[in-house]
Amino acid sequence: MLYEVGDIVRTKKVHPCGSKLWEITRVGVDFKLKCLGCGHVVTMERPKALKAITKLEKKYNENEKDNKTS
Secondary structure: OOOOOOOEEEEOOOOOOOOOEEEEEEOOOEEEEEEOOOOOEEEEEHHHHHHHEEEEEEOOOHHHHHHHHO
16 A cells, blocks of 8 residues: 555554554655654654554545645
């Protein structure tokens, strides 16, 4: 599956703050994920991140960003 910066994903394990939702802030050899519960940022190797992600909750939409700033 193709992930992009800004996508919201669900992971297998719960973060200590209780959230399972993360925002992808970097995609490449490594994934950088930001917890939507507490804002903690985690960097993972791509294979580990792909294994941890169970579901794409919300696809990033460029139009939504434009509507928020207008």
